[in-house]
Amino acid sequence: MKARLIYNPTSGNESILKSVADILDVLEQAGYEASAFRTTPEPQSAENEARRAAQAGFKLIVAAGGDGTLNEVVNGIAPLSKRPQMAIIPGGTTNDYARALKIPRNDPVAAARVILKKQTLPMDIGRAGEHYFMNIAGGGSMSELTYEVPSEYKSILGYLAYLVKGAEMLPRIKPMNMHLEYDDGVYDGAVTLFLSGLTNSVGGFEQVAPDSELGDGKLSLLIVKDTNIAEMLVLIAKALNGGKHINDPKIIYTKTRKLVVKPNDDQRIMINLDGEYGGDAPITLTVLQRHIEMYADLDAIPDESINTETPAEKQAEEHFVNSVNSLKNKE
Structure with missing residues (x-):
């Protein structure tokens, strides 16, 4: 299995840049053949690399940086029919997505170690016209x-x-x-x-x-x-x-x-x-719904914050409710 770390070298006061070797070591511990890509100032640098890595068969893409870098990686893989798993290493200012997934926000290596728990969650992705958003x-x-x-x-x-x-x-x-x-x-x-x-x-x-x-x-x-x-x-x-x-x-x-x-x-x-x-x-x-499988610390997320109903179950439930309402209207 291959994993690709896509990192923004300027995020988190360059704490991610200083941790690249340790993050790759964690990925190797998790059983991946790991490599890294350093984003550039060119537009959609992280997005283009994420798409390339996904199409090349990488099983895991690790996005390290602020919310903008994470958003680019999502935009790279969300349109694809076959999408790799994704993990995040926060290095931005607010790190909202990391808060929701209970990923450590001040220690890039600790964030990477969440992958060792082998806990994932299929996460919803938003679409706005031709663009995608994760939060x-x-x-x-x-x-x-x-x-x-x-x-x-x-x-x-x-x-x-x-x-x-x-x-x-x-x-x-x-x-x-x-x-x-x-x-x-x-x-x-x-x-x-x-x-x-x-x-x-x-x-x-x-x-x-x-x-x-x-x-x-x-x-x-x-x-x-x-x-x-x-x-x-x-x-x-x-x-x-x-x-x-x-x-x-x-x-x-x-x-x-x-x-x-x-x-x-x-x-x-x-x-x-x-x-x-x-x-x-x-x-x-x-x-x-449940479009990208993300690594998360499930032990730290309250059960009531996670919807465990599958889309098929939800569709069946809605069909049942609509049928009942239709019968009531006929009465």
Whole structure:
């Protein structure tokens, strides 16, 4: 079996770069013939290498870097009919996906050792037009924060860089007029921010989607309506206080298999995919259920956070419910 480590040498204050030899040693211990690829400044460097390695028959691809590097690797293998297993070694600022999978976030070698536990989880992958995302798709002026934090600030200050930039941007946050279609309804109106996530972790907060289930085939959709600075600060405080924000009248919170995003005027709505620019609305977001098998520390993930129902079982259940409802309507 062959494993390919794809690593960003600048991530995590170069901690990943210093750990490459040790990570490869862990992969050898796990029974793989291991090799490494160092990403370059060229566009889609990690994405292109991930696709090449997958098509060359590698059984495991290990993505080491920030959320942007991980997103590129996912985009490299998600479109393929035959996909390798994937493991992640976080080296970014917020490392949301690592939080959800309970991967150590401050020690690249410890993150690699999760592979030795031989525990994997089939994870949902989101699709936005021709692009894919592994954790979050969002829009609104507040989501544009991630574009404005210089990479050198993120490397030096870490999550503090987002807090500093966020405080600077608060006076500039203005709602956008959007049309959002989801499974249970439609919202037309002013939106400060919308987030659609596949895990419970967003920007370092683990209560943004408090009832999120890994592998359930659904996006946890959070729509923040027209809010001023004071109201936004209250919502953030509620999110930090046990996820109580979802009950606020300024919030729409639901689960959906599909989300259509359209502007209601000429205003540009940029779509944020895992912290990176992913195109402009109009756009349709869907979920590829249990699409990529990821290494995770299953012992540390609560059972209630993992959906164990297979897509076939879910389809059968929905068919049964629809049949019952049809009989009721005939009565």
